[in-house]
Amino acid sequence: MFSESYYAELRRKMNCLRCGTPASRDEVDNGVGIQVGPFGCPCGWSEDADYDVSDGPRLDEHGNQIDQWGGLTPPQILESELGR
Ligand SMILES: [Zn+2]
Numbered sequence: 001m002f003s004e005s006y007y008a009e010l011r012r013k014m015n016c017l018r019c020g021t022p023a024s025r026d027e028v029d030n031g032v033g034i035q036v037g038p039f040g041c042p043c044g045w046s047e048d049a050d051y052d053v054s055d056g057p058r059l060d061e062h063g064n065q066i067d068q069w070g071g072l073t074p075p076q077i078l079e080s081e082l083g084r
Helices: 006-012 075-082
Strands: 027-031 034-036
Touching: 006 034
Parallel strands: none
Antiparallel strands: 027 034
């Protein structure tokens, strides 16, 4: 059902190119197959340059905070977490 490259991608591992720590990523089973996000490291490095936060926190054009695993956190969630 799935191509060899799909399984090769799921097996793929990599270390952070910045500090050498084994990188992790999000894997989501959407019912059809497993979708993976970019590899990211706690130091802020991301496999995908669009999500690299090595130089500090970044916001996208809508004010969402970008994380190195390809995630976006809306500003209202950040504010409610600060208000706890
Ligand atoms: Zn790192």
